[in-house]
Each structure stands twice: as structure tokens, then as C-alpha cells.
Amino acid sequence: MLALKRRPRIDAGVSRVEEVEEPLDPAIALACAADPARLGGVDSPIVRLVAADYGVGGDAAPFVCLGGFRNTRAVYELEDEGLVLELDETRFDFGTSYELECETAEPDQVKEVLERLLTVAGVPYEYSRSNKFACFMAGKLLP
Numbered sequence: 716m717l718a719l720k721r722r723p724r725i726d727a728g729v730s731r732v733e734e735v736e737e738p739l740d741p742a743i744a745l746a747c748a749a750d751p752a753r754l755g756g757v758d759s760p761i762v763r764l765v766a767a768d769y770g771v772g773g774d775a776a777p778f779v780c781l782g783g784f785r786n787t788r789a790v791y792e793l794e795d796e797g798l799v800l801e802l803d804e805t806r807f808d809f810g811t812s813y814e815l816e817c818e819t820a821e822p823d824q825v826k827e828v829l830e831r832l833l834t835v836a837g838v839p840y841e842y843s844r845s846n847k848f849a850c851f852m853a854g855k856l857l858p
């Protein structure tokens with residue numbers, strides 16, 4: 716799967732992001748992981764969008780690997796609420812962060828449900844002010 720998350724914004728602890736996904740042949744994915752410049756040759760709406768928005772993908776500015784981080788996700792269903800929660804543990808070279816996600820069309824309502832759930836369970840939490848990619852690029856854990 717090839718995924719693009721773009722135009723992220725965080726408002727009062729609620730992250731909103733445009734996400735586009737499309738299937739990608741596993742053999743092509745492995746080849747691109749070994750040589751990121753090969754992404755420029757992939758026939759893909761996502762690749763064309765990134766190339767147009769950021770001016771990358773050609774010989775003058777090939778795709779490159781910036782590094783990485785490891786994300787482990789646990790998925791939980793809240794049947795009473797009809798929600799699927801995703802708890803991410805993200806390990807960077809400089810530290811580990813945790814994030815609770817729930818994809819929904821009603822983020823403000825879900826935020827209230829999650830606040831109640833965490834408070835009743837006695838789980839301390841704080842709202843995100845940055846995303847995983849921002850932490851990765853900063854080289855440190857951000858609030």
C-alpha cells in the first residue's frame with residue numbers, strides 16, 4: 716500500500732490530515748525501499764502529486780530516504796461507541812512516543828468519548844501539538 720498524508724494540522728489536540736492510499740505491488744515497494752529514486756518511475760497518482768507539490772522525482776531531485784522510525788500499532792474496538800482505536804508506540808532513535816488515534820468523520824465528538832474513557836481509567840494524557848513526521852524531522856520528541 717502506498718499512502719500519502721498531507722496538509723496536517725492539529726487543533727486543540729485533534730489532528731486532521733488528508734490521506735490518500737492506493738495499492739502498490741509488493742515487488743515494486745521492495746525495489747523502491749532499496750532504491751528510493753525508483754519511486755520517480757512508478758506510475759502512480761500519489762507519486763505524481765508529490766512530484767508536482769514538492770518538485771521531486773526527476774533526475775535533478777530524485778526521491779531519497781531521510782531515515783525512519785518504527786511504529787507498532789495495537790487496535791481496539793469500542794463496541795458500545797462503534798469506534799476503532801489505534802494505539803501507536805513510535806520508536807525514534809532519540810526516544811519513544813505514544814499516540815491514540817481514531818479515524819472518524821466526527822473528531823470533536825470522539826475526543827469527548829476518549830477524554831471520558833481515559834479519565835475514568837485513570838490514564839494520564841496530553842494533547843498532541845506535533846505529529847510523528849515533525850518529531851522525526853526535529854530529531855527530538857516534541858510536545
